[in-house]
Amino acid sequence: MTVRKGTLLTPAVEEGTPLNVPRVALVGANGHGRWHRRVIGPLHDAGRVRLVALVDTRPIEPEPAAPVPPDTRVFTDHRAMLGEVAPDVVVICTPPHTHLSIARDAVTAGADVLLEKPPVLSTAEHEELAGALATTGRVAQVGFQALGSAALTALTDAVAAGRVGAVRGIATVAAWQRPDAYYSRAPWAGRRLLDGRPVLDGALANPLAHAVMQCLAVAEAVAGGPVEPATIEVERYRVRPIEVDDTAVLRVRPCQGPPIVAAVTLAGEDFVAGEVLVAGDAGQAVLEYPTDRLLLPGEAAASEVPGRCGLLENLLAHRADPRVPLIVPLARTAPFTAVLTALRSAPEPTLLGDELLDAVGAGPQRVLRISGVNEVLRRAVRQGALPSELGVPWAVAPWRIDLTKPE
Numbered sequence: 265m266t267v268r269k270g271t272l273l274t275p276a277v278e279e280g281t282p283l284n285v286p287r288v289a290l291v292g293a294n295g296h297g298r299w300h301r302r303v304i305g306p307l308h309d310a311g312r313v314r315l316v317a318l319v320d321t322r323p324i325e326p327e328p329a330a331p332v333p334p335d336t337r338v339f340t341d342h343r344a345m346l347g348e349v350a351p352d353v354v355v356i357c358t359p360p361h362t363h364l365s366i367a368r369d370a371v372t373a374g375a376d377v378l379l380e381k382p383p384v385l386s387t388a389e390h391e392e393l394a395g396a397l398a399t400t401g402r403v404a405q406v407g408f409q410a411l412g413s414a415a416l417t418a419l420t421d422a423v424a425a426g427r428v429g430a431v432r433g434i435a436t437v438a439a440w441q442r443p444d445a446y447y448s449r450a451p452w453a454g455r456r457l458l459d460g461r462p463v464l465d466g467a468l469a470n471p472l473a474h475a476v477m478q479c480l481a482v483a484e485a486v487a488g489g490p491v492e493p494a495t496i497e498v499e500r501y502r503v504r505p506i507e508v509d510d511t512a513v514l515r516v517r518p519c520q521g522p523p524i525v526a527a528v529t530l531a532g533e534d535f536v537a538g539e540v541l542v543a544g545d546a547g548q549a550v551l552e553y554p555t556d557r558l559l560l561p562g563e564a565a566a567s568e569v570p571g572r573c574g575l576l577e578n579l580l581a582h583r584a585d586p587r588v589p590l591i592v593p594l595a596r597t598a599p600f601t602a603v604l605t606a607l608r609s610a611p612e613p614t615l616l617g618d619e620l621l622d623a624v625g626a627g628p629q630r631v632l633r634i635s636g637v638n639e640v641l642r643r644a645v646r647q648g649a650l651p652s653e654l655g656v657p658w659a660v661a662p663w664r665i666d667l668t669k670p671e
């Protein structure tokens with residue numbers, strides 16, 4: 265069924281739009297938003313969604329793999345877009361400190377949202393958004409796309425089937441490199457605060473948030489329910505005069521279940537895409553979450569477990585039939601946000617001295633690397649220990665918080 269000109273309907277329905285095709289808007293269309301445009305493009309071309317609006321405060325950058333459809337409207341203000349276009353689904357891919365207000369506006373306007381990670385920056389914000397969802401009856405899916413991977417399910421199934429035995433520890437290690445240009449690309453990059461508002465763009469909170477969330481998802485499967493952090497210990501380091509960590513080792517001890525250690529850097533010597541390690545008394549399983557390669561105890565080599573359920577497609581399926589569960593409903597991210605909330609109180613990361621670093625490349629593409637950092641991170645996840653506990657010469661005492669004690 266299509267709508268004819270002159271029919272009295274909300275602005276959500278335009279001439280020629282089949283009534284059952286969800287109308288999607290993307291807020292934050294450059295940066296990682298271009299990836300969302302590449303996801304939405306084929307769905308639009310296949311008639312499964314209609315991309316009705318792009319919103320960005322900056323001019324829309326061309327994305328050759330997903331040209332902007334001729335009817336798609338372009339806005340610089342999400343409220344104007346919500347008022348004029350009334351989309352069914354809003355994909356939000358703006359800087360983290362803008363997420364809550366845009367998501368609140370979108371659900372209040374009647375849309376469901378696909379909200380990029382980190383969804384919000386504190387448990388208070390999480391509760392506020394959860395309240396807005398409850399009041400409006402809308403849903404939010406959070407952009408932790410690696411949770412839609414068949415490899416993660418294969419890992420948690422194997423753990424549940426006893427392949428690693430009783431789980432003693434869950435850990436993640438990742439070593440990336442980010443050039444100076446990464447931090448100059450946006451005013452919020454590398455900032456703890458921007459205009460007095462928390463941004464928290466640290467390695468744990470943002471680029472390697474997936475690594476932390478994958479561990480929490482495994483811990484959720486092991487414990488049979490949401491993870492409630494009891495204590496959090498962290499050592500945070502930086503190689504440049506940014507306000508947040510580019511290198512960190514985090515240990516979370518949940519109220520129930522095994523400890524979780526995340527050892528990550530954006531100043532790595534060798535590239536480690538991101539491994540999730542589940543150690544049990546019958547062996548260790550390793551999932552390379554960005555590539556979906558899984559190694560289970562007794563296997564000679566890792567193999568790819570193909571298949572990812574896209575989060576937008578899953579949200580569309582859930583809208584069409586609520587019996588289809590969301591893969592990453594906002595509620596599932598509460599433990600991640602609890603960790604983030606605790607880290608807000610941690611002191612400024614330690615600036616490592618030049619003698620520990622080497623530089624590769626020049627100009628905006630210069631990359632700083634910490635000598636020996638890969639080995640430190642590997643030892644941290646192997647032993648479930650923080651660098652200071654391993655006697656690493658440049659390590660500082662960890663910051664600790666006990667969340668079971670009243671403030």
Ligand SMILES: NC(=O)c1ccc[n+]([C@@H]2O[C@H](COP(=O)([O-])OP(=O)(O)OC[C@H]3O[C@@H](n4cnc5c(N)ncnc54)[C@H](O)[C@@H]3O)[C@@H](O)[C@H]2O)c1
Pocket residue numbers: 291292293294295296297319320321322340341342357358359360362380381382407408409449450470
């Ligand atoms: N899921 C992933 O793997 C993944 C990967 C990269 C980034 N992200 C997330 O995506 C989000 C955006 O990150 P980015 O690196 O693309 O940031 P960015 O700063 O490079 O790009 C954000 C875009 O949003 C626009 N913008 C800012 N404020 C806006 C507003 N109020 N209304 C409309 N547009 C606005 C900016 O002009 C910019 O084009 C962050 O939450 C980030 O963590 C997720």
